[in-house]
Amino acid sequence: MAGPLLSVRDLVVEFPTRRGVLRALDKVSFDIAEGEVLGMVGESGAGKSLTGAAIIGLLEPPGRVASGEIWLRGTRIDNLPREKMRRIRGRRIGMVFQDPLTSLNPLYTVAQQLIETIRTHMDVSEKEARARAVALLDRVGIPAAARRIDDYPHHFSGGMRQRVVIALALAAEPELVIADEPTTALDVSVQAQIIDVLKEICAERGASVMLITHDMGVIAETADRVAVLYAGRLAEIGPVRDVIQSAEHPYTSGLMGSIPTLTQVADRLTQIPGSMPRLNAIPQGCAFNPRCTQALERCKVERPELIAREGGRQVACWLYDKQVQNV
């Protein structure tokens, strides 16, 4: 058994500013296994998208990976020269972004964009690339793909455009697809279809997926495991069912309680007081301690590391520290 497909170790992303260095990601570690769908959730500013951008080497300057390592199937990729990284991006790691209108070039037809992508990464003829492109569009559910491939992006509706973007991401048969809020700009009825397509096609090709979203519902439907980020740190990571049905970290359980559902109707939603701290004001100790109802003295001074729990789950919370529990 080989190691994980992607392994992120103690990743730290920093933004140097005039008023000091902001730490946007602080020692984030996780693995993605072959063929696995890892969900990455958190509220705005938690660092979900940054994690994705750091992995594919597209951090906006002045943001930089300050320390930590990223390994893709045994190769370290966080310190590669630009040209080498460019060849991994698209070829071995595909990307789907939130807004399908901005991730497609409005001046080129879908065919031109797909064929260019395929021919950049694979040694095939123009004709063969076109055939592949049509097959891909057909696979992602675009009706009359052979005819519509010569249309421009604005000819497609939002949902159809996102299907094109998925086709583009998968064009070079990557091992990992990073999908950053792929359905946030879409209506619910279209969202369900896009999620299904993404899930099916990745399973078919054995590609792993890192699904970044703020929507727990999408994660519940799609992911195998989920990682919860809070203020740039991992709060909890584990199998989806465990995390959603019996969250252990107080932040995760608060978050789950604050989501209204169709099935249970409570009079009031659980409310986490306050809001997520700004990057320049992350409290000492556990970043969540000022909002936590179960905070201990220790939480205010010492930052909790990820603590292994049953079933492969890890929680960064002192409540689950063995030494404390034994006392």
Place this chain on the structure above:
Amino acid sequence: MSDVLLSVEGLTRRFDVSKPWLNRVIEREERQFLTANADVSFEIRKGETFALVGESGSGKSTIAKMIVGLLEPSGGVIRFDGEEMDFNSGAAMRQLRRRFQMIFQDPFASLNPRWRVGDIIAEPIHTFGLLKGAEVTREVGRLLDLVGLSAADAEKFPHEFSGGQRQRIAIARALSSKPEFIVCDEPTSALDVSVQAQILNLMRDLQDEFGLTYLLISHDLSVVRHMAKRIGVLYLGRLVEIADAKRLFVEPQHPYTRMLLDAVPDLALSGRRRTPVTGEIPNPINPPPGCAFHPRCPHVMPVCRARVPALSETATGHGACHLLTGDAD
């Protein structure tokens, strides 16, 4: 019934989306209209929360704008507390305006960035001449307190607040003219879930305290489920179903409602069986003939392509579908 606060009858709004006159003459094109709402009728009772749900382009926000008087309807009648709204009489509208307010989706766009929070909240008080002098400041402080901010925040500018706090300011402003009815257009869709929970709880508390009536507009079925007593489902500008919130989710009558419910991600991981969703909302400039939903409907019949179904009584409320009335051919 006498406890109806707002009633809407046959509300229709068309937008002229034609090309400029010269282009029309040269290219020999007809005028083009987009029907944002067609024949929408519903009632909202005092003290209840009525919700309108639908996907983008279903005309939710257009209805909200017409009700608060920001847009004039092309047809139909809006009655507030028994009185017909007259869009041509400024004085009459002004009288009514005090009694209803609106909360918008984007708290970054709905607050003037150059005004202090205190002035923003006090504006309706001044407009309607409700209070004077030091009383205004005291009232602003009380309102800020009410929505979970502090009276000292009146001196600050909107940019000093987070999204959730700004939405609290927008709520305080809406409450300042002591309205009976508040139209909330996607009040939490720009917010994170944990902040959304805070705002939804606040809206409920205020409703209990002041007996407010809400029209809640949202695309999020779970938010609607949590807040509303009755729900209207819109599709391409028409109401397809109105029902009690409790029953709508258990026994959806219209095929579109059923499809929407099936599309909501299942957080409970119950593994309930769902029919896969197909298709997208058609272009409202050129909607399909008959029932607008027929190209996506799994139960489509010949009559659906020919005739627009009327809203008729169902077991749980009202629905507009030929299946429900049984007029198959």
